Amino acid sequence: MDDPRQLSGKAAIAGVGLSRFGRVPGTSAMGFALEASASAIADSGIAKSEIDGVLVLMPAQMGEQHGWASRVAVHLGLAPAFCSTMDMGGASAIGMMQTAAALVHAGVCKAVLCAFGSQTNPQGILPTMFGSQFAIPYGDVGAMPFMAHVGRRQMHEIGITSEQYGAIAVAFRKHASRNPLAQKRDPMTLADHQASRWIVEPLHLLDCCLVTDGGGAIVVTSTERARDLRHGAAKLAGFGQVHSSEIVHPDRHEAGIGGGREAGDQAWRMAGLGPADVDVVQLYDGFTPLVVHSLIVYGFCRPDEVGAFVSAGELEFDRGRLPTNTAGGLLSEGHLSGFNHVVEAVRQLRGTSTSQVPDVEVSMVTGYGGAPHEAPPTVAYTVAILTR
Amino acid sequence: MFKIDKPLPMPTEESAPFWEGTRRGELRAQRCDDCGHLRWPPAAICPICLSGRHEWVRLSGRGKVHSWIVVHKSQHPAFWGDPFNVAIVELDEGPRLHTNLVDVDLAAIRIGLPVEVAFDPQNDEITLPRFKPAA
16 A cells, blocks of 8 residues: 555444453363454344454464364354454464455445464364474474574673563563453562473463463444444554564574564554653563563664663553553563454443553553464564553 | 484585585585675575575584573483583674584583584584593
């Protein structure tokens, strides 16, 4: 599109929903996707018959299962004009909202359901080990080693310390302790963070997200239609995405750390807004180094100031300049692949968060996901700017 | 109890020449015939110019540590046990490889440490390139 501002504010989130979540044995990914979908549709107040698009995130660790989105649509008794399974991991919730906005703008769909469900230990299916023949034989398996490398480089390049990572985890736990739905509500101190066991050095256990069974869903429609619905419109003022492989891939290596910057730039340009306009943000926090990275690439902090920024409590909802992950994030609320971040971003606009920031006009949310364990490691960054 | 073997590479059409090289004590990468780009990891198509034409060239096997971590808890049961290092080595020619550092104390590992390849045969077909401090 020549001018991304054409799409700004044309589509909106009309409803959001979460299923039960936490460690919920004996359940199914499909069950959670349906539970969350019904909740989001009820939240929006839209008639089921108006939903003519369905986008669903392929659950991780489910092995090869075809037609996931179509199956969700059939289970919900929908007959969509467009239906697709998407596969960008934790970047997908926002990627789906972008796709939904484009479908609505193009006239292909009137209202699009974006959904996700995950069961971390589905009965009868062994978790598949994703594979790179150039990483796994050395024991570099999954997201934790990848993010530990990111942390090591941050420590080397900008002098970030483990205690500064700890300040991030402590801030998000403070928010989670106020959220009755959160998986981890016990208070956490910096000393608790430092004393938690190593997972992959330089990351402690409390630098890592939770393991969660559950689901989430979002209903996207035109802003015009959303305005007539139960909660009004949470407008999609801006969005962007970019796919890259910094850290390991030298071909796209930028000076310093840079991955994701383009996603933010697209979103800022589309919304006609900048970092200083943001009242509250939900940053995709699979691991604490990703929060540091996001604060830099989305323009909130210079690399040399980010450590002091997080240590000064600037992420906390009641005393910080940038209230962040106000429901507790993936680190303490639960890992719902970023759907919980979108839900919380909407709550902040509606004024219904358990750690509410006053008078929110601009609510930002980011996503991150992909295949950090493949060769080359490949990740997707997504950004959405929501306004009233 | 049962033992789960550590996973070894299963070479594909794109990667077989690399693993054939390590078996012979050579570290190799593809150089694009059309634009000269040295690419890593092995792939069918050049990410710069999209040409499929390439030759395999021998690399120096020398580089420096770009990143290093210590795995205490792996997602993969074959790697459960004592903590071990994983490094990313940036070769002098540019590519960055995942590997393990050998013949070195954890306390001596640092970013920028000069290293050289140390070939570690696993069976008749697969030899993993690990790295040790440069002589």
